[in-house]
Each structure stands twice: as structure tokens, then as C-alpha cells.
Amino acid sequence: MGELWAGIREAVQLILSGDREVREIALRTVYVSGLATFLAMLTGIPAGYALARRRFPGRTLVLGAVNTGMGMPPVVVGLVVWLLLVRSGPLGGLELIYTREAMVLAQFLIATPLVIGFTAAAVQALPPELPELLQVLGAGPVRRLWLLAREARLGLLAAVMAGFGGVVSEVGASMAVGGNLQGETRVLTTAIVTETSRGNTERALALGLILLGLAFAVNLVLTRAQQRSG
Amino acid sequence: MxxxxxxxxxxxxxxxxxxxxxxxxxxxxxxxxxxxxxxxxxxxxxxxxxxxxxxxxxxxxxxxxxxxxxxxxxxxxxxxxxxxxxxxxxxxxxxxxxxxxxxxxxxxxxxxxxxxxxxxxxxxxxxxxxxxxxxxxxxxxxxxxxxxxxxxxxxxxxxxxxxxxxxxxxxxxxxxxxxxxxxxxxxxxxxxxxxxxxxxxxxxxxxxxxxxxxxxxxxRPPTAAAAAFLGHTVLGQEAVLPGALTVGPGEREFAFAVERVVDLGTHLAAEGRVRGTPARAVIPPGAPPPAPGSEVTVSAPAAAVLRYRDDGRLAE
CATH class of the missing domain: 3.40.50.300 (P-loop containing nucleotide triphosphate hydrolases)
Known part of the structure; x- marks a missing residue:
């Protein structure tokens, strides 16, 4: 219990003191996980919509794969991306291994099935006649998509929250493809592992509390948007 | 339009x-x-x-x-x-x-x-x-x-x-x-x-x-199939207008095998079969309801009975 309070005290001190390294790690975390989530939204929301609305051979198989992907261990994703990007791998020539871009790629692959799955569920919950109703009323394809997204916004924001929550808290993939390089690819989760292994439990706990605070702040903004629109 | x-x-x-x-x-x-x-x-x-x-x-x-x-x-x-x-x-x-x-x-x-x-x-x-x-x-x-x-x-x-x-x-x-x-x-x-x-x-x-x-x-449904959907009692090449069959003698008579009598609130009706086809006939007010299992005569006005040709189309 003493360590917990010490950790909380140190977290507050770290935040108030504006520790440069901690600030950089936190900003890097927001950048990597935020960009990965944004890219997952760009691809996952249209894919989830298509999966919910269209009927095609193998659809059940794809849905099953997406649902499996929603629970995929990040460390496995990290391993696959590492095998692809490592210098001897098929994409080694891109020289992306142990960079922030590699971390974004791995986190994008973790977040996308979550966004697709939640989007598909949100769209499937809409009345099936809604797209045709909007079509008959004269809405063009873009307007229809916008109105449908607005109608499914509770579920779509849940998709974004799930995606961001899934990647901001993962450590395995970031460690594998980012390498936890100080000043380069160290993010809050990998920093926590490092500090814990060094025996700096108060500092690790402090970073953990900052991570929690960050995740809470982002989700609070999204939840406010979700509830206001509901 | x-x-x-x-x-x-x-x-x-x-x-x-x-x-x-x-x-x-x-x-x-x-x-x-x-x-x-x-x-x-x-x-x-x-x-x-x-x-x-x-x-x-x-x-x-x-x-x-x-x-x-x-x-x-x-x-x-x-x-x-x-x-x-x-x-x-x-x-x-x-x-x-x-x-x-x-x-x-x-x-x-x-x-x-x-x-x-x-x-x-x-x-x-x-x-x-x-x-x-x-x-x-x-x-x-x-x-x-x-x-x-x-x-x-x-x-x-x-x-x-x-x-x-x-x-x-x-x-x-x-x-x-x-x-x-x-x-x-x-x-x-x-x-x-x-x-x-x-x-x-x-x-x-x-x-x-x-x-x-x-x-x-x-x-006057133009085909027997249309007549059947519209509620006519289709009896082979004849069709009787919905509600036109009545228990008792009349212009066009049919043998009716009574299966049960139902009280429809406004009147009684007998349900059964004519030439094997399910049919319903109105029981006139005051008339005794026929016994289930019995065979009675039901009838319809001649104008309520349509004739269809072999190809299923209305004859006249």
C-alpha cells in the first residue's frame, strides 16, 4: 500500500515538474496510438459498414476472422510485423523495424479488427430499411453514408474507444517492433516494463498512472461526444 | 401519373x-x-x-x-x-x-x-x-x-x-x-x-x-386461380362467389358434407366440403343447424356461380 501511495505521489510530482522524458514518452504514446487508431478508423469503419450491409460468398468466414482478430494477442501481431520488417524479412528493405512507424503499423493491425467488429455490430443494429428509405427520399450515396454514420454514432464512437483502448494499453507489439529505444520508440507501456525490471517500482507506477489518466482523458472526451449525441 | x-x-x-x-x-x-x-x-x-x-x-x-x-x-x-x-x-x-x-x-x-x-x-x-x-x-x-x-x-x-x-x-x-x-x-x-x-x-x-x-x-375473376385467391369456392370448373352459399335449396344446388357448425357472431355457418373442396355455407336465421357428419343441400343464386373452361379461363 505504501508503494502505491509513493507511486501516486511521484506521479503527481512527475506531472507537476514537467519531467521532459516523461512528457516526451506520453506525447509519443499519444502520437503512435492516436495515429494507429485514426488509420484503423479510416479503413475499419468503411470495412465494418460493408461487412454489415453486403452479402457475399465467404462473408461469415470474414466475420469470424474479424471476431478472432478482435481478441488477437498483441504480442502475436508484434511478432508477425517483426518477421515482416526485420532486415532479413520480406519488407526489411523498408528499414522500418524499431521505428515509430513500425509501432503504428503493428497497432493499426491490432485496432482495425476492433473497429471493424464494433462498426459492423453498430450498423447491423440499424433498421435494414434505413439505407433504402434515405435513397427513396433522395439522399445521394455520400449523404446516405453520412446520415447512417450519424445514426450509428453511439456504436461508431464505441468502436473508436475500443480501438484506442486496445492499442494504448498494449505492450507486446510495441516492444517487439519498436525495441523500446530511449528517446525514439519508448512509449508509456514499454517504459513501465523497463522501470519495473530496473526495480524503480514507484516510477513505473507513476508512468502507469499517467497512462491510466491519458486513456481516461481520451475516453472521457469520446464518451462525452457519444452521450451528447445519444 | x-x-x-x-x-x-x-x-x-x-x-x-x-x-x-x-x-x-x-x-x-x-x-x-x-x-x-x-x-x-x-x-x-x-x-x-x-x-x-x-x-x-x-x-x-x-x-x-x-x-x-x-x-x-x-x-x-x-x-x-x-x-x-x-x-x-x-x-x-x-x-x-x-x-x-x-x-x-x-x-x-x-x-x-x-x-x-x-x-x-x-x-x-x-x-x-x-x-x-x-x-x-x-x-x-x-x-x-x-x-x-x-x-x-x-x-x-x-x-x-x-x-x-x-x-x-x-x-x-x-x-x-x-x-x-x-x-x-x-x-x-x-x-x-x-x-x-x-x-x-x-x-x-x-x-x-x-x-x-x-x-x-x-x-368475375378472369381465371379459376384468381377466383380461388379472391375467396370464391372453386368446385372444379365452377366457382361460387364468397358468402353466396346458403344451407337449403335454391337455384344452383350442391351436396355438402358438414364437418362443423360455427357461430360467427352475426350468423351461424356450416363448414364442410363440396366435392371434396373446403367450403362454408350460411345457415339462414331460424333454420336448424345441420348435424356434423351429415350431408345436406346447399345452394347459391345462379348469378353467383361462374363457369371456367378447361384452360381455367372464365367461360362467358
Whole structure:
């Protein structure tokens, strides 16, 4: 219990003191996980919509794969991306291994099935006649998509929250493809592992509390948007 | 508005859903497309709304292909009343905005459609929390507010409980009279078609089996299959008008095997078989009900019995 309070005290001190390294790690975390989530939204929301609305051979198989992907261990994703990007791998020539871009790629692959799955569920919950109703009323394809997204916004924001929550808290993939390089690819989760292994439990706990605070702040903004629109 | 199906064929999964070489509707203010489930009624409606294209042929709205004309000329009330989040007013407002109706005009149209459909008091209510009857009225109000040339109604009374259905059925003629649109409504209920429409198109297996004045089509169905769907008792090459069979002697007599006697509230009726075909005969007031298992004579006026040829078409 003493360590917990010490950790909380140190977290507050770290935040108030504006520790440069901690600030950089936190900003890097927001950048990597935020960009990965944004890219997952760009691809996952249209894919989830298509999966919910269209009927095609193998659809059940794809849905099953997406649902499996929603629970995929990040460390496995990290391993696959590492095998692809490592210098001897098929994409080694891109020289992306142990960079922030590699971390974004791995986190994008973790977040996308979550966004697709939640989007598909949100769209499937809409009345099936809604797209045709909007079509008959004269809405063009873009307007229809916008109105449908607005109608499914509770579920779509849940998709974004799930995606961001899934990647901001993962450590395995970031460690594998980012390498936890100080000043380069160290993010809050990998920093926590490092500090814990060094025996700096108060500092690790402090970073953990900052991570929690960050995740809470982002989700609070999204939840406010979700509830206001509901 | 005139709706013409020219050489229209629709197939899905190897099954022909619609086959209308030549059919024109819309000469009357209200046309009913009547038929059993799977007859192609909703498919025909969707073609008129431009939601589907025929595999062959064309659907023309006043000479223009439906897929082009529908967006401004058609208003469609789906079988299930579907709304977006928001109030009834917001839903009507959105529909009018999507049709490009100027803001100044929208309020007037909404007020009028709401009054005609009896939903003025519901305009401020959450559209997703309406009862079945309220939702269907709001659905009709949205369709009427668009003031389109062609108003399509897909089973407007289905899914409603008894009182809501009766109330809406009573109000629908006035609602439909309030619009300048040509109305095409789909129903599988003969009485709905008789009560609401001035023209009837009977669809059976995707084909137009009959077209004409509703009462005339019911009185003289052109084929035995149409007669059977319209409630006639078809006995081989003869068909007896619905409700025309009475227990006792008369102009045209048939042997009737009584299975049971039912009290229909307003009168008693005997249910049984004539030449093996299920039939029902009215028991005249005061007459003793026949015993189940007995064979009695039932009859119908000669004018109520139609004859069909071997090919199933009306003989005279």
C-alpha cells in the first residue's frame, strides 16, 4: 500500500515538474496510438459498414476472422510485423523495424479488427430499411453514408474507444517492433516494463498512472461526444 | 401519373419473381396490387421506386425510366415504419430537406400532412418511441408531405393490432383523397383492396392475373386461380362467389358434407366440403343447424356461380 501511495505521489510530482522524458514518452504514446487508431478508423469503419450491409460468398468466414482478430494477442501481431520488417524479412528493405512507424503499423493491425467488429455490430443494429428509405427520399450515396454514420454514432464512437483502448494499453507489439529505444520508440507501456525490471517500482507506477489518466482523458472526451449525441 | 411496365422480367436465384409483358397502372387515383405472399407485389413496388432494376424491360413513370424519375417523383412508405433518431417533426423535416423543399415551405407541408394523418400531437414526440399505429400514421404523413406524383404504400395496415388497424383503415380513404398523387398500394387483403382502391391489379406468381374495377374483378375473376385467391369456392370448373352459399335449396344446388357448425357472431355457418373442396355455407336465421357428419343441400343464386373452361379461363 505504501508503494502505491509513493507511486501516486511521484506521479503527481512527475506531472507537476514537467519531467521532459516523461512528457516526451506520453506525447509519443499519444502520437503512435492516436495515429494507429485514426488509420484503423479510416479503413475499419468503411470495412465494418460493408461487412454489415453486403452479402457475399465467404462473408461469415470474414466475420469470424474479424471476431478472432478482435481478441488477437498483441504480442502475436508484434511478432508477425517483426518477421515482416526485420532486415532479413520480406519488407526489411523498408528499414522500418524499431521505428515509430513500425509501432503504428503493428497497432493499426491490432485496432482495425476492433473497429471493424464494433462498426459492423453498430450498423447491423440499424433498421435494414434505413439505407433504402434515405435513397427513396433522395439522399445521394455520400449523404446516405453520412446520415447512417450519424445514426450509428453511439456504436461508431464505441468502436473508436475500443480501438484506442486496445492499442494504448498494449505492450507486446510495441516492444517487439519498436525495441523500446530511449528517446525514439519508448512509449508509456514499454517504459513501465523497463522501470519495473530496473526495480524503480514507484516510477513505473507513476508512468502507469499517467497512462491510466491519458486513456481516461481520451475516453472521457469520446464518451462525452457519444452521450451528447445519444 | 401513369406507371407502365413494358416487358418487365425479374429473376432472383433462378426463380422468376415478376413477369409483366405489358401493364399500365395509375389511371385511377388509387390502385391496389393484390396478391398472396411471394406474388411479386413488393418487387413491383420497388421497381416503381427505382430501388431495383428489372432484368429485362423497363418501368416508366410518365414515360421516364423509374430509376431516373423516382428520386423526385416518388414517395414510398415502407411496410415497416422506419425513422431516424429525433422527433417526428425532425424526421419529416429531413425528408423534405432531402427533396430540396425550401425551408419556408416545409413547415406548411408538415402541418398539413400531420393534420391529414392525425399526427399533429405527435410531432414533438421521439419517433423511435411511437406505438405501431402512431408510427404507421407518421410514416404516411412523411410520405404525404413529400407531395410526390406517385405515392407507393407497402402493406400500410400490416403489423397493426385490431383497433389500430380498424382506425387507420377508416381514416385512410380521406388521407389518400387529400393527396394529388397517384397512389399504388400493396396488400394481400382482398377487403383492404376493395375498401381503398379504385383499380385492382391481381398478381399471382409474378403475373397480372386480373386488372379492373375492384368489385368487378371480385365478381368475375378472369381465371379459376384468381377466383380461388379472391375467396370464391372453386368446385372444379365452377366457382361460387364468397358468402353466396346458403344451407337449403335454391337455384344452383350442391351436396355438402358438414364437418362443423360455427357461430360467427352475426350468423351461424356450416363448414364442410363440396366435392371434396373446403367450403362454408350460411345457415339462414331460424333454420336448424345441420348435424356434423351429415350431408345436406346447399345452394347459391345462379348469378353467383361462374363457369371456367378447361384452360381455367372464365367461360362467358
Amino acid at each position: 401513369e406507371v407502365r411496365f413494358a416487358g418487365v422480367e425479374v429473376e432472383k436465384g433462378g426463380r422468376r419473381l415478376l413477369d409483366l409483358p405489358e401493364l399500365t397502372v395509375g389511371r385511377a387515383a388509387v390502385t391496389a396490387l393484390l396478391g398472396p405472399n411471394g406474388a411479386g407485389k413488393t418487387t413491383a413496388l420497388r421497381l416503381m421506386a427505382g430501388l431495383e432494376r428489372p432484368g429485362r424491360g423497363q418501368v416508366l413513370l410518365d414515360g421516364e425510366p423509374a430509376e431516373r424519375a423516382a428520386r423526385r417523383a416518388v414517395s414510398y412508405a415502407f411496410q415497416r415504419a422506419v425513422f431516424l433518431r429525433g422527433t417526428v417533426r425532425e424526421n419529416l423535416e429531413l425528408a423534405l430537406r432531402l427533396r430540396g423543399v425550401p425551408a419556408a415551405e416545409r413547415g406548411r407541408r408538415i402541418a398539413r400532412a400531420a393534420e391529414v394523418c392525425g399526427v399533429g400531437h405527435l410531432l414533438g414526440r421521439d419517433a423511435l418511441r411511437l406505438s405501431g399505429g402512431e408510427a404507421q400514421r407518421a410514416n404516411l404523413a412523411r410520405a404525404l408531405a413529400l407531395d410526390a406524383g406517385l405515392l407507393l404504400l407497402d402493406e400500410p395496415l400490416s403489423g397493426l393490432d385490431g383497433p389500430s388497424r380498424s382506425a387507420l383503415l377508416a381514416d385512410l380513404p380521406a388521407m389518400l383523397a387529400a393527396t394529388r398523387a397517384t397512389v399504388v398500394l400493396v396488400t394481400h387483403d382482398r377487403d383492404e383492396a376493395l375498401l381503398l382502391a379504385r383499380e385492382l391489379v391481381l398478381l399471382l406468381d409474378g403475373r397480372a392475373a386480373a386488372q379492373g374495377l375492384p368489385g368487378e374483378v371480385v365478381r
